[in-house]
Amino acid sequence: MTLSAPRPTSSVVARSSDVAEGGRYVVAVRDDLHIGLFRFRGRLYAYENTCPHQGGPVCQGRLVDGVRERLDAHRHSLGLAFDEDDPHIVCPWHGFEYRITTGEHPGAPRFRLRSFAVTEENGEISVAL
Numbered sequence: 001m002t003l004s005a006p007r008p009t010s011s012v013v014a015r016s017s018d019v020a021e022g023g024r025y026v027v028a029v030r031d032d033l034h035i036g037l038f039r040f041r042g043r044l045y046a047y048e049n050t051c052p053h054q055g056g057p058v059c060q061g062r063l064v065d066g067v068r069e070r071l072d073a074h075r076h077s078l079g080l081a082f083d084e085d086d087p088h089i090v091c092p093w094h095g096f097e098y099r100i101t102t103g104e105h106p107g108a109p110r111f112r113l114r115s116f117a118v119t120e121e122n123g124e125i126s127v128a129l
């Protein structure tokens with residue numbers, strides 16, 4: 001006999017209009033599960049609203065562009081600049097940052113937000129739970 005893992009079920013959690021371009025929407029899916037939805041350049045991302053550091057409400061933190069060091073052709077620093085191609089969410093408890101597009105902490109990839117597959121159809125946003 002072969003046992004297979006239960007298949008995730010897809011649940012409607014928001015309307016498309018709830019998540020503006022460049023914005024976020026946090027929704028309580030169950031008593032024990034809150035999910036942050038983010039829209040960046042038209043694509044949706046869904047993460048559990050629990051920081052892998054110490055459990056803070058990470059999806060309710062500030063949205064900021066990541067900081068990148070610019071280098072010249074000889075790899076000398078030209079200083080730091082915000083990178084509008086790499087938006088981050090900053091956990092309000094201790095400031096850990098995570099990439100919106102991957103859920104990964106940029107400096108410590110072992111810290112990663114729990115992600116969910118997300119779809120959008122007919123004005124509704126669903127996540128696979």
Ligand code: FES
Binds near residue numbers: 051052053054
């Ligand atoms: S709980 Fe999020 S940075 Fe500590």
